[in-house]
Amino acid sequence: MRTILALDQGTTSSRAIAFDLNGRVVALAQREFGQHFPQPGWVEHDAAEIWRTQLAVAQECIQKLTLAPVQTAVGAAEIVAIGITNQRETTVLWDRATGRPVAPAIVWQDRRASARCDELRRAGQAAMIQRKTGLVLDAYFSATKLEWLLDNVPGARARAEAGELAFGTIDSWLIWNLTGGPQGGVHVTDASNASRTLLMNIHTLDWDDELLRLFSIPRALLPRVVPSSGVVAEASARLLGAHIPIAGIAGDQQAATFGQACFAPGMAKNTYGTGCFMLMNTGDRPVASRNRLLSTVGWQGPELAGAQRTAYCLEGSVFMAGATVQWLRDGLQIIDQSSDVEALAASVPDTDDVFLVPAFTGLGAPDWDASARGTLVGLTRGTTRAHIARAALEAIALQSADMFGAMSRDARLPLTELRVDGGASRNNLLMQMQADLLGVPVVRPQVTETTALGAAYLAGLATGVWAGGDAITAQWAVDQRFEPHLTEPARLARIARWREAVQRSGGWAQAR
Known part of the structure; x- marks a missing residue:
């Protein structure tokens, strides 16, 4: 084997x-x-x-x-x-x-x-x-x-x-x-x-x-x-027991995008870790962002369309994703372990108009406000820890929706789905929230080790293991697909309300 x-x-x-x-x-x-x-x-x-x-x-x-x-x-x-x-x-x-x-x-x-x-x-x-x-x-x-x-x-x-x-x-x-x-x-x-x-x-x-x-x-x-895909050297047999070609190289987020088989312009992935990193394939030319996203090389060299080419991506980052749940656990101590957040949040049907803006270290894309600070708004005597837990999950999805919207405007490409990976992508409630707030399906693959898998695919393309992108795409398999349930007016209203909360968090550190 x-x-x-x-x-x-x-x-x-x-x-x-x-x-x-x-x-x-x-x-x-x-x-x-x-x-x-x-x-x-x-x-x-x-x-x-x-x-x-x-x-x-x-x-x-x-x-x-x-x-x-x-x-x-x-x-x-x-x-x-x-x-x-x-x-x-x-x-x-x-x-x-x-x-x-x-x-x-x-x-x-x-x-x-x-x-x-x-x-x-x-x-x-x-x-x-x-x-x-x-x-x-x-x-x-x-x-x-x-x-x-x-x-x-x-x-x-x-x-x-x-x-x-x-x-x-x-x-x-x-x-x-x-x-x-x-x-x-x-x-x-x-x-x-x-x-x-x-x-x-x-x-x-x-x-x-x-x-x-x-x-x-x-x-x-x-x-x-x-190039990201191509034999550049051999690893020493003294170290690994055989002369093994080093044939794939990519930064972690680009490798995850490749591992998700986002080969066509307009395909996007989001990695849910401590923060969130969203990358969208923009094709063979870089797109200059008007929304303070980053334009970066996705990969160079693999034969995906019959010839070597360079793929570019737009990238946005959210500073607080899984770290927000860690704050619920370690700071507020309203859950014992991070995995408890899904059941607690699901115990209420909505946040009762409570919003958490997790700007604990400022806001990333597309706001880039280093002086914003964490803000919890909409509290009433009826607010419970379950509402706050649900608001925390929703904040992760809302921040990602902000990035997704910025990418759509920058690239002028129709975004038809979002592929997801990372530890928090296993949270079904969060993924359903994400689909609802994007208005497009969210798709979780069976293999979630997409960063390492992307590096393996780049190496395999260079050594003839896979003939091209079609062979890799054929291996990519869906674990679960989350379809949006919110109506378009309800989705836009929720995002507008979120933006009001974000505005209230802005500049707080400068006001001292």
């Missing part, structure tokens, strides 16, 4: 998942790693620990395949290819000669470069940056993190200019180590990850000289940009 090994390197854990050629999970291993918060607003990872945990779970997963029943046992030599997907924007700077990071990795959540972004914004650079990269100017992305490392690690800038150091997002770091590290490691990234750095021009699909000068980044630091 041949398999594909997906390495899924996330923000809090490293995972390895083996898929058979029907897209089914046959082995899985996972290890958490440390989170470091040295100062308020700073978030760091130990890149060496990330590599150790990722290698360990890859080896553990291969061991599980080897120990499977005889008729299904797989050795490392039977693994067709490796696909890699990763937390995006997190920045690693390392010594090419020793393979050691010169500083902790700066995580995508880190805000230390916010003042630098403000400085560039005042200098009038934001419009140029967005035009070239499709991104808003924000410390979320890699460029200002890398600039900070070069300016604050002793000797780093001079060593970078001399070609002694290497920069990469997590995909680059893993591939470099998998292919030999200081002994000939391959230094690459794919277009989806490169598009999250503020350094790549998404129109030319290459590093941009004007952006490199703006952020004072030496070109010698940068990895080579390669």
